[in-house]
Amino acid sequence: MRMMVLTALMLAVPAVSVHAQADHKAHPAQKAKMTRGDNAMAERMIATWPARPKLGARQMMAKYGAPQEATRERLVWHNQGPFKRITVFNLETPHDFPMPHVDFMEHTITYNVPLDKMEDLIEFDGSSTINRTVGELSARCDLEGHNVLTLNLDHDIVTGKKSVKEAREAFGQNIDQDVKGMHPPYVMALQFQPHDMKTAAFADTPVIPGSPLRAAVAPAADGPAQMKDAVALASVIAIDLNQVNAGAQAGQEQLSAPVMAYAKKLHEEHGHHMVATMKLGEEIDVTPLITPAVANMQIKGADALAAIIPMDGMAFERAFLSMMVMGHTEVLAVLDNQLIPSAANPELKKHLMATRTA
CATH class of the missing domain: 1.20.1260 (Ferritin)
Known part of the structure; x- marks a missing residue:
């Protein structure tokens, strides 16, 4: 039938x-995008960005080269150093921890956050994001070093090395040392190895x-x-x-x-x-x-x-x-x-x- x-x-x-x-x-207008673009393409995308995100974008280009993705809303680098993804946004989000600044730069690692630690990580820093299904942990701030610091302290909370209160205090102390040119290790590099992608992901039931x-x-x-x-x-x-x-x-x-x-x-x-x-x-x-x-x-x-x-x-x-x-x-x-x-x-x-x- x-x-x-x-x-x-x-x-x-x-x-x-x-x-x-x-x-x-007829398709809606699509934003310019590149997969193996050069800095010239990225520069065209960020030409009208606010000063601080533009600075962050150029800092990342200077360190990691051309992004793999570039639109007028964001630049994205994949698999650079220990990071699964680095994203600089054409968006400034006010954030007052540990002192007033704006967030626009995000660093993502492969990491399995235990269910009972998720609330602690968000309480520690509300700019952190967790994708449990994919197995990702991201920190968003205004500098790469500050994101590295967040991820290091996230790891300390997950492993029980620090409480949320201790991690927040440690964040402020590390920033104080950093602005004095003391280069604290927690700001300079990850103090742990990100997790394996196969074991970090959680498919749920x-x-x-x-x-x-x-x-x-x-x-x-x-x-x-x-x-x-x-x-x-x-x-x-x-x-x-x-x-x-x-x-x-x-x-x-x-x-x-x-x-x-x-x-x-x-x-x-x-x-x-x-x-x-x-x-x-x-x-x-x-x-x-x-x-x-x-x-x-x-x-x-x-x-x-x-x-x-x-x-x-x-x-x-x-x-x-x-x-x-x-x-x-x-x-x-x-x-x-x-x-x-x-x-x-x-x-x-x-x-x-x-x-x-x-």
């Missing part, structure tokens, strides 16, 4: 050259009932049959999620009424089916497993959707419907040749057969 609806919709949409339309969508788990963290399946069922469940969820994303994106476009109605139906039906599949996994006590093959299904869906987003109007409609027809054909092949034959649990096999005929 769904293939018949798709075919009818495609016949109703005039044929338009996909490739001819892809380059003609699912809270949606029946959610798939990544193969690397999932408990071992109870034999090959359950393993195949776990992959089958995750595969169907990945297929549904691709369709939900496609329907949601189409719903944001200017489409004809029939295609818009189809996109809405696609979004809703596959969303309900995804939830039902996860519920089934709970009922049969099989956790969906995201293997590399399942992850590739998600990547393939994202790649196909990304290819049509630059299109407008009839070009998008035609490409969207073509993508749905092709995707539906591929899904039927996966169900017929892989998932249904390999399903061991009878309830799962029944669910897959129902999916096949939906």
Whole structure:
């Protein structure tokens, strides 16, 4: 039935050259950006910046060379010394600790901040930012040395060497020494090694009932049959999620009424089916497993959707419907040749057969 609806919709949409339309969508003005730019490009970007951020930008260029990214809002250096990222912003933020100044320079390191230390770090210096998922710790101030000092004292708090109160006092003492030309070690360089990226990141845990788990963290399946069922469940969820994303994106476009109605139906039906599949996994006590093959299904869906987003109007409609027809054909092949034959649990096999005929 769904293939018949798709075919009818495609016949109703005039044929338009996909490739001819892809380059003609009007995009909003984009800021100048470079990936291996030179200082001349960066200088053009910072020409109208306020004096203090401009000074910071030139200090970083003098020390680290040309930034890898440059826009009129920020300059960014990647993987310089111990830092994962250095950013100078075209933005001055008033900050009165340890004395009035403005923040515009940020240094980021790879670091796993324990959950029970996050509040302490923010209490110590509100300009610190923590991205626990990626495994990053950033300090923002007006000088590189002051950011280095913040990160060193952050580490002292995390390791229990200093309390928040002691760290705040130490910050002021180090700044006092620094302005006197005493070059305190905590200002001059990191006194510890940043963490490894693989161990610093924290992927967290699912809270949606029946959610798939990544193969690397999932408990071992109870034999090959359950393993195949776990992959089958995750595969169907990945297929549904691709369709939900496609329907949601189409719903944001200017489409004809029939295609818009189809996109809405696609979004809703596959969303309900995804939830039902996860519920089934709970009922049969099989956790969906995201293997590399399942992850590739998600990547393939994202790649196909990304290819049509630059299109407008009839070009998008035609490409969207073509993508749905092709995707539906591929899904039927996966169900017929892989998932249904390999399903061991009878309830799962029944669910897959129902999916096949939906």
